[in-house]
Amino acid sequence: MQSNPTKLIEKHHEMVHSEMMKVVSHVQRKQGEWIINSLMVEGCSVPFKFKRQKSYKDLKGCRVNLTYYPATEKVGGLAFEIMKVVRIKRA
Numbered sequence: 001m002q003s004n005p006t007k008l009i010e011k012h013h014e015m016v017h018s019e020m021m022k023v024v025s026h027v028q029r030k031q032g033e034w035i036i037n038s039l040m041v042e043g044c045s046v047p048f049k050f051k052r053q054k055s056y057k058d059l060k061g062c063r064v065n066l067t068y069y070p071a072t073e074k075v076g077g078l079a080f081e082i083m084k085v086v087r088i089k090r091a
Contacts, residue, residue: 019065020091026059039064039085049073050085063091 025040035055039048041064048068067087072079 015067015069015086017065017067020063021066023059023062023064028055037085041066044083046070046081046083048083048085050088057090059090065089065091 021044022042023039024042025038027038029036029038031051034051034053037050037052037056039059041048048066065088066083066085068083068085071082071084073082074080
């Protein structure tokens with residue numbers, strides 16, 4: 001089943017959909033049974049994060065379409081802003 005970003009945004013108003021974002025950094029790390037993916041995109045200083053059961057293809061230098069929402073993550077007692085990705089597709 002393919003998700004439609006327009007339907008997601010209509011249902012969840014806090015979500016944002018961006019297209020043709022250039023990935024400048026892509027890091028994957030294992031955390032338990034999950035692979036945590038962190039992306040940095042051109043023109044944005046906040047990391048975009050998502051998790052998968054399997055490794056994802058390297059996206060560095062690629063253009064992607066992302067559907068995401070702002071969130072915070074605590075690391076060492078400090079809160080950091082992140083973008084939680086709910087849909088990612090290579091453009």
